[in-house]
Amino acid sequence: MRNRLAPVVLIALAQLAGCGGGSSSNTPPVPTYTIGGAMTGLTGSGLVLQLNGGSNLPVNPNATAFTFVTQLAVGAMYNVSVLTQPTSPSQTCTVSNGSGNIGSANVASISISCATNSFTVGGTVSGLTGTGLVLRNNGNDLPVNASGPFTFTTPILSGAAYAVTVLTQPTSPAQTCSVTNGSGTVGAANVTNVGVVCVGFTIGSLSDPLATQQWHLKNTGQNAFADGTGAAGIDINVEPVFSTFGFTGNGVIAAVVDTGLEIAHEDLAANVIPGQSWDFINGDTNPTNTVDTTGDHGTSVAGLIAMAKNTVGGIGVAPTARLKGFNFISSNQSQQFFLDSLGGSTSNPNSSDVFVFNQSFGVSNTEDFPIDPLEEAQYLSGVSDLRGGKGALYVKAAGNGFSGCGPTSCENANFDPTNTLPYQIVVGAVNADGIKASYSTTGSAIWASAPGGEFGRNAVAGGTPGSVDVEPAMVTTDQSGCVNGYSRTGIGVNNGSTFDNGGAPNTSCNYTNGMNGTSSATPVTVGTIALILEANPALTWRDVKHILASTARQIDAGRPAVSITLGNGGVYIAEPAWTTNFAGFKFHNWYGFGMLNASAAVNMARTYALGQLGALTNTGFIASGALGLAIPDNSSVGATTTLNVPNTPGVQFIEAVQIRVSATHTFTGDLGIELTSPKGTRSVLKNIRDQFGGSANLSNMVLLSNAFYGENPAGTWTIKVVDGDAIDTGTLDNWAIRVYGH
Amino acid sequence: MKMRIVVLVLMLAALPALAQEPPKPGKAKAAERAAMLETLQKGKEIQGSRGQYRLLPEVHAVEHGVSAETPQQALSRIGESGAQVLETKGRLVLFRSARQKPAFVEQVAGAAVYPTVVNTRTGTFGVLTGTLVVKPKKLADAAAIASSHGLEKGKEYPHLQAVFYRAKAGTDIADAAAALQADARIESAYPEIIEYVRVPK
Numbered sequence: 001m002r003n004r005l006a007p008v009v010l011i012a013l014a015q016l017a018g019c020g021g022g023s024s025s026n027t028p029p030v031p032t033y034t035i036g037g038a039m040t041g042l043t044g045s046g047l048v049l050q051l052n053g054g055s056n057l058p059v060n061p062n063a064t065a066f067t068f069v070t071q072l073a074v075g076a077m078y079n080v081s082v083l084t085q086p087t088s089p090s091q092t093c094t095v096s097n098g099s100g101n102i103g104s105a106n107v108a109s110i111s112i113s114c115a116t117n118s119f120t121v122g123g124t125v126s127g128l129t130g131t132g133l134v135l136r137n138n139g140n141d142l143p144v145n146a147s148g149p150f151t152f153t154t155p156i157l158s159g160a161a162y163a164v165t166v167l168t169q170p171t172s173p174a175q176t177c178s179v180t181n182g183s184g185t186v187g188a189a190n191v192t193n194v195g196v197v198c199v200g201f202t203i204g205s206l207s208d209p210l211a212t213q214q215w216h217l218k219n220t221g222q223n224a225f226a227d228g229t230g231a232a233g234i235d236i237n238v239e240p241v242f243s244t245f246g247f248t249g250n251g252v253i254a255a256v257v258d259t260g261l262e263i264a265h266e267d268l269a270a271n272v273i274p275g276q277s278w279d280f281i282n283g284d285t286n287p288t289n290t291v292d293t294t295g296d297h298g299t300s301v302a303g304l305i306a307m308a309k310n311t312v313g314g315i316g317v318a319p320t321a322r323l324k325g326f327n328f329i330s331s332n333q334s335q336q337f338f339l340d341s342l343g344g345s346t347s348n349p350n351s352s353d354v355f356v357f358n359q360s361f362g363v364s365n366t367e368d369f370p371i372d373p374l375e376e377a378q379y380l381s382g383v384s385d386l387r388g389g390k391g392a393l394y395v396k397a398a399g400n401g402f403s404g405c406g407p408t409s410c411e412n413a414n415f416d417p418t419n420t421l422p423y424q425i426v427v428g429a430v431n432a433d434g435i436k437a438s439y440s441t442t443g444s445a446i447w448a449s450a451p452g453g454e455f456g457r458n459a460v461a462g463g464t465p466g467s468v469d470v471e472p473a474m475v476t477t478d479q480s481g482c483v484n485g486y487s488r489t490g491i492g493v494n495n496g497s498t499f500d501n502g503g504a505p506n507t508s509c510n511y512t513n514g515m516n517g518t519s520s521a522t523p524v525t526v527g528t529i530a531l532i533l534e535a536n537p538a539l540t541w542r543d544v545k546h547i548l549a550s551t552a553r554q555i556d557a558g559r560p561a562v563s564i565t566l567g568n569g570g571v572y573i574a575e576p577a578w579t580t581n582f583a584g585f586k587f588h589n590w591y592g593f594g595m596l597n598a599s600a601a602v603n604m605a606r607t608y609a610l611g612q613l614g615a616l617t618n619t620g621f622i623a624s625g626a627l628g629l630a631i632p633d634n635s636s637v638g639a640t641t642t643l644n645v646p647n648t649p650g651v652q653f654i655e656a657v658q659i660r661v662s663a664t665h666t667f668t669g670d671l672g673i674e675l676t677s678p679k680g681t682r683s684v685l686k687n688i689r690d691q692f693g694g695s696a697n698l699s700n701m702v703l704l705s706n707a708f709y710g711e712n713p714a715g716t717w718t719i720k721v722v723d724g725d726a727i728d729t730g731t732l733d734n735w736a737i738r739v740y741g742h
Numbered sequence: 743m744k745m746r747i748v749v750l751v752l753m754l755a756a757l758p759a760l761a762q763e764p765p766k767p768g769k770a771k772a773a774e775r776a777a778m779l780e781t782l783q784k785g786k787e788i789q790g791s792r793g794q795y796r797l798l799p800e801v802h803a804v805e806h807g808v809s810a811e812t813p814q815q816a817l818s819r820i821g822e823s824g825a826q827v828l829e830t831k832g833r834l835v836l837f838r839s840a841r842q843k844p845a846f847v848e849q850v851a852g853a854a855v856y857p858t859v860v861n862t863r864t865g866t867f868g869v870l871t872g873t874l875v876v877k878p879k880k881l882a883d884a885a886a887i888a889s890s891h892g893l894e895k896g897k898e899y900p901h902l903q904a905v906f907y908r909a910k911a912g913t914d915i916a917d918a919a920a921a922l923q924a925d926a927r928i929e930s931a932y933p934e935i936i937e938y939v940r941v942p943k
Contacts, residue, residue, distance in 0.1 A: 259942065293810065297942040332805060333832060333939050334871055336897055336906050344899055362943035366768055367864045369938065372791050373930075374875060377902050385901065397943040441943075519942050669766055693768030696864045725766060 033102050035078050036067030037110030043159075044086025047093055047114070052079050061086070066112070072102045080110050089159030090117040090188035119186050121162045122151030123194030125177070129245050130170025133177055135196065137164045144196075156186045164194045172534060173246035174320060175200055200246030201309075203239050208267075208307070209505060210314035213475050213513070215432045216304075216451035216524055217317065224472035225499035225506075225513040226456040227463060230432020234555070236450060236524060238317060238598040241531050247602060249318025249530035251537070254305050255354040256523075257341045258298030258361065260289030261325020265299060266510060267313035267477050271306045272323045278340070278349030280331035285349075287327035289479065295486035296479045298325055300515040301360050303477030304523035305530070313511055314475055317527025317598070318534075324354060329361055335374060343382040343392055352386060355533055356393040358526045360519035362416045364401065366693045367668070368701035371417035379423040383541045391541030393533075395526050396424045397518035399441030401691065407562045408574050410691040413443030420445055420704040422616075422656035422740045425529075425545060428591060429453070429521040432472040434555045436590040440518055442575070444685045444705035446592040447545065448552050450528070452521035456514045457496040469496075474515040482509035528598045536605040542613050542655065544605075549709060551601040552594030554578065554586050564688070567726055570636025574672060574688055574724065582679035583653075583710025589684060592706060614742035617650040619713070621660060623736035630731050631665070631723045638672075638722035639732045645678075647714040651741040654708045658738045659685065661701050663721060665730025668692040672722040675705060675737075678715025683707035688724025697730070713739040778828075779865050782838070786845070786916040788859055789923060791875070791932045795859035795868060797916055799842035803834045803856040803869040813837075820850040832939035834869050845916045846909060847872035857915065859935060868935035870915050874907040876922055877929040881905065887928065891921055903929070 035051055039059060047059040055070040072078055080098040085091060093114040100107070121137050128147045135142045138161075140154040156162050164182035169175060180195035203211055203218040211217070213224045219235040241247050253273070260279075263272045263286060279287040289296035306316035306323050326341040326349060339345065342359075346352045383391035396419055401411025413419050419426045426445045429437035429452025436442070437452045456473025457463025463470040479485035487500040487509040499506045499513040506513075525548075532544055539547070562575035578588045587593060622643055629639040657675070665671055672688035685703040686692075721732045785797030806816035813827045813835040825837040836858060845857045847870075859868045874893065878884050881898065884905040888895035892913060896906035909918050915933050922931035 291807075329940055329942065330833070332834065332871065333936055334873060335875060335934050336873070339899055339902070344902065345897075360942060361940040363938040363940060365866075365938055366772070367866070369861075369864060369866070370792050374791065374902060374904060377904075381901050399943045517943060667766060667769060669768060689766075691768055693766065693772040699863060728766075 030073045032071035032073045034067050034071050034106040035080065035110070036065060036106070036108055037097070037112065039063045039066050039112050039114070041114040042086060042091065042093065043116065044089050044091040044114070046084055047082070047086040048084035049112070050081050050083040052077070056083055074102050074104060076102045078102060078107060086114060087188055089157065091115060091158070092117055117158045117188070118155035119158060119190045120151050120155050121164065121186070121191040121194065122149060123181065123192060123196065124149050125196040125198065127198040128170060128175065128177070130173045130175045130198070132168055132172070133166070133170040133198070134168035135164055136167040137162055141167055158186050158188060161185055162191060166196070170198060172250045173200065174248045174250060175246040200243045202243050206309065206315060207311045208309060208313055208315050210475050210511060214314045215472055216474060217315070219432060224432070224456060224475050225497060226472045227458050227465065227470035228472060230472050231434055234430070234432055234434035236317070236528060236596045236598045237600070238528070238531070240599040241602045245535065245602060247531045247534045248309065249306065249321030249527065250534050252318065252321045252355045252530040252533050253324060253353055254318070254321050254356045254358060254526050254530055255324045255326060255341070255351060256298050256302045256305070256358050257326045257328050258301050258358070259292060259329045260287045260296045260298045260327045261302050261323065262288045262296060262299040262479060263325065264288070265477055265480055267307045267310065268299070268302055268323065270308040270310065271321060272325070276350060277325040279327055280337045281327065287325045289327065289330065291330060293484045295512070297329070297360065297519065298327065299479055300476045300486065300512060301358060301519060301523045304474060304515070304520055305358060305527045307477055313477060317524055318530035321527065321530040324349070324351070326351065335372070338375060339378050342378055342394070343386050344378050354392055355387055356395060356526045356529050358523050359394065359396040360517070360522045362397055362399045364411070365415055366691055367696040368415070368698050369417060370700065371420070371702070375418060376421060379418070379421050383423045390539065393529050393541050393544055394424050395522050395529065396426045397522045398426050398428045398443065398446050400439040400517045401441045402439050405689055405691060407564070408687040408689065409442040411441040412686055412690055413441055413445040414685055414703040417702060420658060420702045422704070425525065425548065427518055427521045427525045429516070429518045430555065430591070430595055431468070434595070436556065437516065438468045440590070442589045444589050444683050444703070444707055446589065447706055448525065448548050448593055448596055449591040450521035450524040450596045452518055453516040455496065455516060458498050461497050461501055462494050463496055473513055474520045475511060475513045476515045478510060478512040480510050485509055486512040486514050525596060528596050528601060531598055532601050532605045535602045536608055538610055539605060539608060540613070542616060543608060543610070546613060547601050547604050547608065548596065549585060549593040551597045551604055552592070553597045554594045555591060559588070559590070564724065566634050566636050566724060568633060568635040572636035572672070572688065572722055572724060574684065576682060576684060579681060579707060581681040581708055581711055582677070585709045587707040587709070615650070616655065616740060616742060618738055618740040619645060619648050619651055621736040621738045624734050627734050628731050631663070631671070631721050631729070633723050633729045634726045636722060638720040640718060640720045641732065641735070642716045642718045643735070643737050644716050645713045645737060645739055651739055652712050653741045654711050654713050654739055655741040656704055656706060657708050657713070658702055658704050659719065660736040661698050661703065661721070662733040662735070663698040663730055664733055665697055665728060667728035668696065668698055670723045670725040670728050671698070672724050673703060674720045674722070676718040676720070677708045677711055678713070678717065679711050681708055681711065688722055713741065775865060779860065782860070783842070784860070788916050788919060789932060790868070790935045792861070792937065794862045795935065796862055797845050798858045798860055798867070801828060801836060801838050801858040801867065802843055803836045803858055804853055805833045806835055820853050820855060829867065831867070831869065831936060832941070834936065834939070836867055836869070845870065845914045846912055861937065866937055868937035871934045871936060872909045872915060873934040874909065874915070874919060874922060874931060875934055876905050876907055876931040877903050878905060878927055879929050880927070883927050887925065891918060893918065
């Protein structure tokens with residue numbers, strides 16, 4: 001019974017309270033009113049409104065209205081504010097008409113508008129050295145020029161997805177950029193953690209199946225399909241150029257002036273400039289060699305420069321350099337074709353836009369002869385006018401004529417008159433063990449040396465075991481197919497190596513492992529120069545020479561001088577050991593300033609101070625007049641005389657020294673010619689007992705030495721002419737000296 | 743007995759000389775070549791860009807077509823199968839013919855047969871291509887010069903101030919070169935001579 005009475009009492013009490021008055025005063029109750037309004041745009045969660053700093057009202061997503069629980073009496077102040085903004089997505093809600101005094105009705109005029117926030121997307125690019133990188137995020141493209149922070153220009157709404165990708169990979173140098181933390185949903189803050197890392201490539205990562213056998217790029221001691229192996233580390237140190245900088249020769253045009261160029265070769269076609277090569281035999285733009293069936297020298301040279309980075313063959317030193325082929329060697333070699341091939345022609349063919357000329361050729365002479373003045377003029381024009389006045393680079397093979405004359409070279413790099421121009425970069429060849437290749441012509445005209453390899457054979461295919469025959473040669477492109485080329489198959493054909501006999505992995509016969517010679521060292525140098533010019537296109541031809549000389553690596557450092565005891569007296573140092581000249585440059589007639597170091601050269605190129613070499617000038621020939629000095633026969637004493645080079649303001653730093661020598665002698669092969677600078681540096685410009693012969697004398701023979709590079713030429717220069725063999729005798733008739741420098 | 747002594751003395755005398763004179767590469771070859779050159783008839787003198795030359799009326803040159811073609815096969819093509827091959831310069835086969843020829847380029851059986859010269863200092867052979875390399879004092883005169891000498895004007899190289907001319911069939915190259923060299927409008931002129939061919943190195 002007690003339980004049934006209790007609710008009745010409670011209801012009565014409540015009704016009394018609702019009338020607003022106490023039973024004691026009888027005052028009518030003060031009416032109270034609700035506070036609320038409209039809500040628009042709310043999609044996020046967590047919105048909390050607040051009334052007068054106290055009453056909190058959570059509002060659910062998608063709500064369109066709100067009303068506080070708390071009611072206020074007439075006249076009371078109300079103030080509605082946002083205590084907590086919504087998230088997921090992040091929104092900002094703003095209150096309109098949010099404050100006032102309570103009137104005689106509920107307040108419903110407050111409006112709250114919520115808008116979703118936008119945030120930027122960005123992050124950091126690292127390792128970028130190329131140009132042209134474009135990132136994309138939801139259609140918003142952002143070119144990026146340098147490593148560092150980046151931010152897309154278009155903000156993204158909170159809650160929306162972002163997806164950063166690489167739209168365009170950088171070139172010059174070619175790099176591959178990859179994105180980390182590139183996608184997600186924008187929250188309540190700017191996205192700043194997208195990572196873009198740009199890198200080049202390593203030799204080992206390539207899809208080119210023969211690349212790991214190209215010891216000149218990265219010597220791991222591989223055999224390059226020969227029986228013998230090389231020494232790890234004996235290479236041009238190019239991998240860091242690829243992996244760190246990604247330089248690949250982009251934008252550089254190299255001309256292969258040679259026997260031909262198979263423009264459709266599977267590993268060259270991508271880099272051959274369409275319609276820009278020239279066939280001098282038929283007067284068209286296709287110099288593919290259809291004459292030589294046992295190998296096209298030019299096609300193999302081209303591969304060492306710019307075999308493409310793809311899934312076949314190997315790669316060139318500059319795998320994106322562009323190629324032109326001029327088959328001058330296969331032509332009748334007229335002077336017109338010479339000029340046309342080496343930069344003197346703007347149409348049919350256009351050789352005037354070439355950056356680097358590959359000249360894997362030379363003459364085989366047994367007597368001196370002067371350079372043709374038109375040819376010299378073309379070289380001068382090329383270094384003066386081409387590449388917008390910065391000068392084209394002319395890279396020239398020293399020759400393959402070492403063997404047959406004993407411990408010194410039969411042929412001398414100075415025998416080819418075009419090698420005695422300071423406009424050339426004359427290159428000697430090194431084998432995979434880091435020693436001068438067995439055949440490589442030596443001489444003071446050599447600037448640098450580069451891998452050229454030996455013969456790459458296998459004993460099972462006819463190579464001679466234990467000899468240079470089976471030491472690694474160069475792996476490069478060959479005439480396509482197994483009918484023609486250095487590598488080919490057929491009854492009775494044995495090309496010395498399994499690889500060149502169509503053996504795996506060369507069943508296509510599109511490649512050879514038997515290319516060698518300074519013919520190979522030359523394109524390796526051309527490729528290296530392409531990398532240098534990509535790194536710094538503003539370099540002049542002399543800057544490039546300077547960089548090569550400054551960064552070349554001394555190899556075979558312990559090589560002793562070649563001394564020969566002469567019959568009538570004395571031990572003659574016929575070939576000096578490595579010599580450090582007064583300017584600190586190391587030089588050797590076998591190696592020039594040393595073997596190319598592509599990485600060091602590119603590094604130097606990137607930060608090279610332009611203009612540091614000043615203008616090239618020369619002293620003119622300073623001549624002796626008639627001498628008639630007897631040259632003691634078969635004696636180290638020699639005929640010695642001097643010339644003074646006056647202090648010349650424009651020539652304080654030697655870039656090259658030429659001498660011009662006339663001698664009467666019944667067998668010029670006996671004669672050795674050496675020159676000693678005022679600073680005491682000795683250079684042998686012609687060896688005794690070389691392949692010169694006959695009784696033609698030396699008639700104003702011009703010889704060049706790079707051994708004095710960097711010295712000041714002012715002072716007394718001493719020439720010494722030695723007769724290094726018996727019977728034949730003669731005189732030094734006159735000589736002259738000309739110094740090029742700045 | 744006396745004879746034996748003489749022989750012994752001669753042998754002993756020869757020993758030091760033999761010891762002091764190891765064979766010199768190329769010396770015998772040079773002597774052999776010098777002797778061969780002596781047997782060749784010499785024609786007109788020609789001033790070339792590299793020195794002085796003499797025409798060799800009985801020595802000619804022809805290009806061989808493909809690498810598989812031997813020099814003798816190239817000669818057979820032009821009806822010179824009995825000729826002596828003297829040397830090759832790249833694709834040019836130099837041969838000694840039984841008949842003398844004038845100093846112009848002949849077309850024989852579709853092939854060009856070139857006259858040759860010898861360098862009077864070095865004894866090297868050169869091939870006259872029928873082209874003349876001219877540096878006129880004014881390039882603008884190039885066409886007029888060609889016309890007045892009965893030559894065909896070829897390609898110009900303005901950066902070298904040089905023009906190539908072609909001797910017409912029957913034009914004696916030596917005479918044409920001499921006439922150009924005497925022309926006051928010309929700074930220098932010489933016949934193109936292929937003397938040293940470039941080979942892969």
